[in-house]
Amino acid sequence: MENKIKVTGLNLWYGDNHALNNVSIDIYKNHITALIGPSGCGKSTFLRCLNRMNDLIRNIRITGDVVIDGKNIYDKDVDEVSVRKHIGMVFQQPNPFPKSIYDNVAYAPLKHGQVKKGQTCDDLVEQSLRRANLWVEVKDKLQQPGTSLSGGQQQRLCIARTIAVQPEVILMDEPTSALDPISTEKIEALMLELKQDYSIITVTHNMQQAARVADYTAFFHLGLLIEYAETETIFINPVQKKTEDYVTGRYG
Amino acid sequence: MKSDPHPFADTHLRKRHRRARWFKNLTLFAIGLSISFLFYFLTDMVVKGLPAFQQTYIKVTIHYTTQSQSNPFAALDKSYRKIISRAWYRALPQQMAVNPALLNTQAEVWALADDQVDQYLKGHYHNLKPKERTLVDHLQAKGEVVLKFNALFFSHSDSKIPEFAGLKSAMVGSVLTLFITMVLAFPLGVMTAVYLEEFAIDNRWTQFIEININNLAAIPSILFGLLGLAIFINLFGLPRSSALVGGLTLALMTLPIIIVSARAALRSIPDSIRQAGYGLGLSKLQVVQDHVLPLAFPGILTGSIIGLAHAMGETAPLIIIGMIAFIPDSPDSFTQAATVMPAQIFTWAGMPERAYIEKTAAAIMVLLGVLLSFNGLAIYLRKKFAVKW
Numbered sequence: 044m045e046n047k048i049k050v051t052g053l054n055l056w057y058g059d060n061h062a063l064n065n066v067s068i069d070i071y072k073n074h075i076t077a078l079i080g081p082s083g084c085g086k087s088t089f090l091r092c093l094n095r096m097n098d099l100i101r102n103i104r105i106t107g108d109v110v111i112d113g114k115n116i117y118d119k120d121v122d123e124v125s126v127r128k129h130i131g132m133v134f135q136q137p138n139p140f141p142k143s144i145y146d147n148v149a150y151a152p153l154k155h156g157q158v159k160k161g162q163t164c165d166d167l168v169e170q171s172l173r174r175a176n177l178w179v180e181v182k183d184k185l186q187q188p189g190t191s192l193s194g195g196q197q198q199r200l201c202i203a204r205t206i207a208v209q210p211e212v213i214l215m216d217e218p219t220s221a222l223d224p225i226s227t228e229k230i231e232a233l234m235l236e237l238k239q240d241y242s243i244i245t246v247t248h249n250m251q252q253a254a255r256v257a258d259y260t261a262f263f264h265l266g267l268l269i270e271y272a273e274t275e276t277i278f279i280n281p282v283q284k285k286t287e288d289y290v291t292g293r294y295g
Numbered sequence: 296m297k298s299d300p301h302p303f304a305d306t307h308l309r310k311r312h313r314r315a316r317w318f319k320n321l322t323l324f325a326i327g328l329s330i331s332f333l334f335y336f337l338t339d340m341v342v343k344g345l346p347a348f349q350q351t352y353i354k355v356t357i358h359y360t361t362q363s364q365s366n367p368f369a370a371l372d373k374s375y376r377k378i379i380s381r382a383w384y385r386a387l388p389q390q391m392a393v394n395p396a397l398l399n400t401q402a403e404v405w406a407l408a409d410d411q412v413d414q415y416l417k418g419h420y421h422n423l424k425p426k427e428r429t430l431v432d433h434l435q436a437k438g439e440v441v442l443k444f445n446a447l448f449f450s451h452s453d454s455k456i457p458e459f460a461g462l463k464s465a466m467v468g469s470v471l472t473l474f475i476t477m478v479l480a481f482p483l484g485v486m487t488a489v490y491l492e493e494f495a496i497d498n499r500w501t502q503f504i505e506i507n508i509n510n511l512a513a514i515p516s517i518l519f520g521l522l523g524l525a526i527f528i529n530l531f532g533l534p535r536s537s538a539l540v541g542g543l544t545l546a547l548m549t550l551p552i553i554i555v556s557a558r559a560a561l562r563s564i565p566d567s568i569r570q571a572g573y574g575l576g577l578s579k580l581q582v583v584q585d586h587v588l589p590l591a592f593p594g595i596l597t598g599s600i601i602g603l604a605h606a607m608g609e610t611a612p613l614i615i616i617g618m619i620a621f622i623p624d625s626p627d628s629f630t631q632a633a634t635v636m637p638a639q640i641f642t643w644a645g646m647p648e649r650a651y652i653e654k655t656a657a658a659i660m661v662l663l664g665v666l667l668s669f670n671g672l673a674i675y676l677r678k679k680f681a682v683k684w
Contacts, residue, residue: 124576128575138568151576205574
């Protein structure tokens, strides 16, 4: 099994608050890894360390290594903007740009110079929308605003927008928590399809979701990585008492 | 003791409802009072100002003679001397000098009447002598005295002869001044707001800048006039009373207003849009330029137009830098002496002649009209550029 991301000794402080405490974890290629844990446990913070989104927050201090494809992304010679191009991100609230569906998908690849306007760009938009299982629903209204779609469609548009940039890893920060069960199901099915081409790391509060989609699950608590194993192990036969208490709903 | 009529009976409730009604009536009274003030002000202005858009003209026969070349009063019958504008007489020798062929000819024209005749016809106070009044009445009966649209009011500049005074130099001055203000304050203000909202790190230094900008927005405008006088005129030696200095001074005054409103517009853009951009690997500039600014633009524009409208109605700082001067010719460059509409209103309001009362009111109407159209433009642009979510 190929290793995609190797995190060693990752620490993060918000001011004096030690939010991530010596986290080390290996994330595997073409698998879905779920991060679970109670609110404030640091799972979203950890996720945002993987594409250096935390750099946007002031008063933050990070130590440790996040090695992706053999390169530590916190090295001095790495530009965080380039990291975010390779490590895509989908957010909790669907946040399409207030532009047309087409522009939502085409904007970033055009800016990155990955495609030129015209047929190649049209092809990329179609391919990305198909990949996100949205093409059939929107192919006749590509010029309508992305915000006119339903919540679930908007989230799939955001996924299409992310994969249009051709990342290798997709980070998802509670991608279904704002969606109804049917939209959630579609997103989950999509995640299972996408893992063939991408490594997916998702944060979720929904333990059934983790059990349904994730190959590996990491349980965080108070900034510590308590347990990390195959999803089945975490849910059926956890080693740590805390993990067992959490996944069985005894606290959280 | 009476039995309870029903389970929802509440003896205190009536009192509470009464208090609520009383409070509602009080708020209604407040709004009614402010509307009636506004209504009174506007009606008074229109009633006083409307007559100024008409001016009296008298039909006369001009005799272009050698005598009238040196003494223009000889061009008309002696009886017209007091009822025709002095300014009209004064223009005659010039007319003959330009066109010598006029000598020894006659012409029947409508001549501008004296302001006293004008006021008499409009039913205001006047100091015409009985003899002149009879003459005017007589001419009016013959149809040789009429009220026409006062084109002079817009094509002439200020004059000490009330019937000849117009708003042109003030309008041109306002346009030139506001141009300077806009060209300077809009880009500077928007840039500052973008820096403070999108790029600046929140530390003591930026907080200090922020507090100062908010304070600047509340400084009495006359102090900006003193600042303009000290810096632009005394230090830089720019020409006094000019639209350039006026525009620079007003730009200083408008800057904090534009910054504050532009920052509010930028702050109202949800962070999720920025996150989406950064998540795709866009640079800060791409996020700000392509996603944040277009969304904030209608708000920035509205704030800026309101700020400029504010600057347009400003008088105090311009008095300090000398834009209150008597300007008989409209300026045609930024460095010539100029005046602006509100300053012109101020000047006319202090004139002793009765005829200036209606000029003042009319100028206020023009200014209000311009300000209202500015606000209308702001609303239109807001609607036009608004992005649907």
